[in-house]
Structure formats: C-alpha cells, structure tokens
Amino acid sequence: MSPLLPRLLRGLGADGASIGLPAHLDLWGPLPDTRRGGLVDDVADAGLRGHGGAWFPAATKWRAVAGAGGRPVVVANGAEGEPASAKDALLLERLPHLVLDGAVAAARALRAEHVIVFAPARRRPRLIEAIEARRRSAADGVSIELAVAPDRFVAGQETAVVSYLNGRSGLPTFARFHPVWRSGVGGAPTLLHNAETLAHVALIARFGSEWYRQAGRPDAPGTVLLTVTGVDGAPSVVETQKGALLGAVVGGIDRQRCRAVLLGGYGGTWVDPDTASRLPVTEEAARAVGATFGAGIVAMLPHDRCPLAETARIARYLDQEKADQCGPCVRGLSGMVAELDGLAFGARRAGDAARRLGQLCDLVEGRGACRHPDGAARLVRSALRIFADEVLQHQQRGPCPESRAPGWLPTGDEAPRHVRSGNGAIRPGATGALTSRSRK
C-alpha cells in the first residue's frame, strides 16, 4: 500500500461518480475485524487528531468513551455547517464507505452496536444508498442509521448534535456536567467525530499506525483535506501531507492578486499572504502565528475586495447563525456587527471602533455554552491585527471604494457554487449540490 498522496481521495473517479461498496472494497480490501481492541492504540500511535476544527487527539476521546461505562454510540458528524468547507460533502457524496468504515471500525473497537451518520438533507440519497448496500452485505455487525442535520451553522457543534439526536432543540447545551463522551445520545457514552477523522480511521484500521505516519512529519503525521477557495471564488478540495508548505499546496499565493488568506473558516483567522505562503500545513505552525487551520479551510480574498467589508459580512453571518441562547454571545456578537458595519461601510467616524471591538472580544470569549462566540472573536481580532492600516484609513477617510463590491465568501443567500474535487475533476451536476446552502 503506497503511503503517497492521494490517500483518502484515492477512490475518486475522474468522472465525479460516487464509489460503490464493491469498488471500495476492491480498492482498499475488506475492513479488518477490530473487535478485539488494539485499534485504540493504533489511533493513539498514529497521532490522529480530530478534523472537525479543534484538532483534539482522537485516542484521548476514545479512551474517555471506553472508560465511561455502558455501551457507547458512535456518531459521524457530517453536518459541515461552515459555508467555506466542502470536504465532508465530498467524502459523504463520493467516498461514503470510507467514512462508514471508520465509524464501524470505531464502533467495533469500542463495543458499540450503533452508528449514527449526521448529515444535511442534501446528502440523504447517496448515504441511504451506501447504508443499504452495507446492510445487504451484512458484514458490519453494527447498525447504521442516518439522521438529517438541520441547516444551520451551529448544528454540527457536538452538544447540538447530541441534543438533536435526543429529540430536543438541536442547539448547543452547557456540557460541563455531562460531556458527550460520558453522556450523549440516549445518555450513552458517545464518540462523536468529524466525517474526515473517521475516514482516516478506516485506513488506520487497515494499514496500521506506522503506515499512517509515513505521510506527513514525525511531529505532524498523516494527511489532511483542505477546502481551498481561490481568488476566483471557486472552492476545491485538496489532500496534502501535513507539513507541506501551504503556498505550494495551493499552487502559489500571489500577493498581487490576493489581499489576505482566511484560515480555519468563519471562526478562523485572517493571515497575510506571505505568512500563509510559508506556513507548513500543521495546526501547531498555524497556532504559532496566531491562526488555526480549523476544519481545513483556506480562502484567498481577492485584491480588489475590502477585507473589513468581508469581515463585517462574515460577522453578520455568524451573528445571524448564533443560537440566541447565551447572553454574552447574543449581545456581544450583535455589538461586533454594529461596530464592524460602522467601520466597514459607515460614514467617516473618528471613534475608536478597534478598541471597542477588542473589548467585545474580551467579553464573549469563553462565555458561551459553545465556542461559536470564541470563533467570532478570533476572526475579529485577526482582522484588527492584519488590517490595522485599513482600519486607520476607514476611520480617517471613511469606507474605501472596494467596500462597495459584493460579498465574496458565501454568507447565505447566494447561488450554489461549483466545487472542484481532489484531482481537479469538475462535475457541475453533482458538485453544485456540494456547497449550496439554504438559509434556515
């Protein structure tokens, strides 16, 4: 088994078709029986981290679930509420058995009997087909169920997922007393992973941790899916070894054409193009420059757009998408939007919006039931840091001409976009559906 790229995306056909169960098994071989344990250690030795945004060590979670007592449930999180992300859609639409293999392998290793796939309605036809095929083959020994995720940004937050699966609001809950690994779906210990994390598990179960570590660097092993939106606004999903330089991975970041790079998505950070170019694709490297890769989002703001206007639009989206439950988040995010709107689009104002924005960030961080406000604060802080010159100019001379250009990244109302997948194949029919998001 070659460790080289592509790994996860190896099964992608050039025609954009979804890979069925027989072809999947031809490519990867049967899923080994992981019932006797050992997979937890392999996941630990591999150094696998969660790909849902927080980069939390997967094995730590598995051990917590295993130690919680009772029969666990495994949840594959394919909600992908982040508009600038398309990797989970690609996996679930075109490589669904990789994700299902990972969930089944995890379930077997943890003695769970039940797997739930949590994904938006537009993923339904393909997933039902895949789950049916597995049911017919009867090889899994666990039941797989599909749950349709609500179409909203916070739906994929782990306590929101569990709330929804338990028949409640589907909004985040304060989980200090009952973390999902101890008390999740139906009160059972719940292993909840991002779809991509489980796809990696499918291959670790087959080829082991040493094989996994052949890609990437010793301190950042493996590969990662990035959703890259170029200055042309077209997103594509690419797989890279960790540690590769971002500039090389995305085919160069041209300072003349790109004003700034959004790393980690709407709750992520703006990074200047040169820093982004030289950045190794590892979460540690991103954090060292005050950024995050989050769920693997890289978006290049074109040079003819106003970064403050774009930040204001994204903040407005995050404000609309908050769950309206926690005072500091409710008040703080709408305060940020007012300040950013004034700064980006308002008339000339001498006021010190930057200072007030900093205060609002201080006031929301760590004070919600979920990390949604922390993401908004991270985005705003990075904008104030990276776009200090633009802030000054807006404050002194009013909005720049570029701020009148239409929004660039999707913030809810625009038409579906086409997504190029891993090997560059374009298939508008299927891929248009990959990122089209309807507002709730």
Next chain:
Amino acid sequence: MRRRVQVVVVDPVACDGHGVCAELLPEMISLDPWGYPIVSPEPVPFGLDREANRAVASCPRLALHLLDAPDGVQAAAPPPRTASRS
C-alpha cells in the same frame, strides 16, 4: 478530612442576567456591561464556601453551580470583603 476545593460556574444558556449572584458573591462574580455574570475561574477561597453556596441556591434560574475543582488545585485565602466591593 480535606476540604473540598470547588469552582463556581455559570450555565450561560440558563442564566438570564438577574445579577443576584454578583450581589451575594462579589468577591468572585462581577457583572458585564449587559448584566451577565463574569465568574472568577479561581477556586472558591477559604471562608467563602457559605457565601458561594448561598449564591448558588439563590439563583432564580438555577444557572449557577459549584463544581469540584480538578485534583491539585488549591484554594486561596479570601480577599477582604470590603476591598472587593469598591
């Protein structure tokens, strides 16, 4: 017997900013500009257990909780009551 070391946490979903807690436990809880509590992450200091328990019991939304602190966390002596009110 060793005294239990505890921290105060607020459930932001349940809390509606009554502010009763900040009145009863000003050493550990202040209010933000919107009236929502900002709770000190430090363990409840010696001598303030009674006040902390009273604040928890008095929250009309049952949003305030005492949690056992992780092992190894030590409680400090309390700040003087008057100083923190200023």
